[in-house]
Amino acid sequence: MAVSKRQRAQIFRSFQYGLLVVAVAVLAIVADWGEVTNAFFNLDAAGTQVPDIITSALVNTAIYTVIGFAFGLALGLVLALMKLSSVPPYRWLATVYIEFFRGVPALLVFITLGFGVPIAFQLQFDLYSTVMLALGLVGAAYMAETIRAGIQAVPKGQAEAARSLGMSQGRAMISIVIPQAFRIILPPLTNELILLTKDSSLIYVLGLSRDEYDLTKFGREGLNQTASLTPILLAGLCYLVITVPLSYLSRYLERRSGRRKDAADTAAGLEVEA
């Protein structure tokens, strides 16, 4: 008997479900659940981690990320404006900067800032300054391109209207173009914040005291002490506590700006005659 198209689709779908069930079953049988529990869900090991993993490590990671992001955002804005400058050397400088810091591993930047710069220039930064510089220098390179794209995405008519009201080019940029650009790039900037949150784990190379540990370093120390992977799992969960809400925020902002764009397009999409 011939099998209809719809029946074929049904059979294929059943097959996919079956495959999933088999895979889960095999995993469940093969795994040694005693060992898995001991490694990842060891309550004694977990007990040694709380509450410090929240009150110290999670808070530290959040602080490192926020100061790095703030500095990176400011520097990224400067770089974006340099990239849009009518003076070619500014554009070249910004391009070189962006290509360099996007192209080298963040870890190298951290090592350079933590050890190379203090020796070479006889400068001694405190921990927060070093973290802010290192995360910021790397983040700025990524954010600069995002901000530049955002500024260029603001319709030209907005700046023209501002100029026609007597605003200088700088005033129009600050009061009209940049605020709108940031609305456009809020979703990608949120993603940037998520990436920086994870990159903040690299500061372990600076050599930290216990109350300066970030989540990853804290988890690794826990691993050494307890000989269990539970602290690592906990650290991972703590990252998710930060990053999952951020990615939901990002998606929410994207939807919202999409809706607003639809409404604005009706008005602004009509620049017919050049």
Next chain:
Amino acid sequence: MNVIEISGLEKSFGSLEVLRGIDLEVKRGEVVCVIGASGSGKSTLLRCVNLLEQPNAGKVLVHGIELTDPDVDLDRARRGIGMVFQAFNLFSHLCVVDNLTIAQRKVLGRDKAEAERVALANLEKVGLSEKANAMPAELSGGQQQRAAIARALSMDPDVMLFDEPTSALDPELVGDVLGVMRRLADEGMTMLVVTHEMQFAREVADAVLFMDGGVIVEQGRPAQVIGEPQHERTRTFLARVLNPVQAR
């Protein structure tokens, strides 16, 4: 007295000559309408009056100040020249009243209360008092354009430039905007209007210019230019605009 004086104005975009020698005078209190086909250079002409486009040659004087002089303070000169765009260009991140106050405060240095007083008076003038706190995206096209007119008026300009202010509007909303413009003209505002609204030009304008190929082909009283055009190109254009179905 001439508010706008333009002589020998030329503008090219690359190899495309858009304006090829324009001479134009607009007297105080006069309403001048510029008509012509798309690509005739009429919008570019308007954008050269406040130097949104930099002319390649010629002089533009507004209130006796030569804007084409490289040493002139353009930002200061533009304060007195209101401009209304085809695409409205309301600042999309600001509510209506903030759209009207931001330049007053940042450019004219008015305090918040004074700027809002001026803004609300102008919103009332264009019939939008109840939309003061709305965002631009919440307004219809006609409301946006009237808000944009109120924004320009809030700078107390003594000349207004209109760049096809009704071309982006649904037909039933055109009347509201033209009504606001007509009242403005009645109050004695000096206006230079690029438009396709022949009835408005005929009834409100003191003078009509017909542009084609980057030059002013014909100019005079509306009844003369629209009613009894002397040039073949003017006649062809008017026939198409006034009677689009038949002409095709």
